[in-house]
Amino acid sequence: MAAEELLGEAESLWVSGLESLDDDSPVDLDVPSGCGDWTIRELVDHVAGGGERYRILLDGGSAEDTAATRGLDYVGDDPIGTFWEHEHRLRESAERVDLSRLVDHRAGKRSGAELMVLRILELTVHSKDLADALGTPWRPGDELTDFLLREAAEVVDQMRDLGHIGPVMPTGSEAAAADRLLAFVGRA
Numbered sequence: 001m002a003a004e005e006l007l008g009e010a011e012s013l014w015v016s017g018l019e020s021l022d023d024d025s026p027v028d029l030d031v032p033s034g035c036g037d038w039t040i041r042e043l044v045d046h047v048a049g050g051g052e053r054y055r056i057l058l059d060g061g062s063a064e065d066t067a068a069t070r071g072l073d074y075v076g077d078d079p080i081g082t083f084w085e086h087e088h089r090l091r092e093s094a095e096r097v098d099l100s101r102l103v104d105h106r107a108g109k110r111s112g113a114e115l116m117v118l119r120i121l122e123l124t125v126h127s128k129d130l131a132d133a134l135g136t137p138w139r140p141g142d143e144l145t146d147f148l149l150r151e152a153a154e155v156v157d158q159m160r161d162l163g164h165i166g167p168v169m170p171t172g173s174e175a176a177a178a179d180r181l182l183a184f185v186g187r188a
Contacts, residue, residue: 034132048074
């Protein structure tokens with residue numbers, strides 16, 4: 001499966017969690033998410049805002065430019081619509097630019113291609129955080145998790161060295177690919 005298709009799978013994982021926010025039983029967005037001290041609102045803002053920040057970087061912006069987007073409300077009245085608005089703009093930029101060009105990510109210079117792998121990772125792992133907060137299932141495909149274990153390893157190690165990702169957690173040799181991915185990014 002191509003990286004673009006895997007991005008689509010990761011986006012679908014994320015949106016399936018957001019759809020739970022639209023169910024008949026309202027969800028309190030200010031309760032803890034499955035991601036550290038973040039609330040569900042902060043997690044949703046981070047992921048939707050990540051699409052905007054990555055687009056800014058692909059379009060030649062700096063890490064400083066992206067800092068201005070942190071703290072903006074990406075939940076609003078339509079978290080799914082807001083997510084797709086920024087995600088489509090990111091995809092348009094990714095199709096238009098040279099992904100081998102380095103971008104000024106806050107965790108250091110990296111190629112646009114690495115940035116897109118980070119986006120797939122972010123969507124996949126944070127969809128697990130959201131699923132945990134909402135008590136919903138999380139079932140990424142093996143091809144997606146195998147891709148991330150293979151293609152995101154170097155970037156994850158760099159992010160870990162900078163303190164953005166926790167230490168590798170132990171996992172058994174027979175663990176499923178999804179469990180190995182979570183352990184690799186510091187999730188129990």
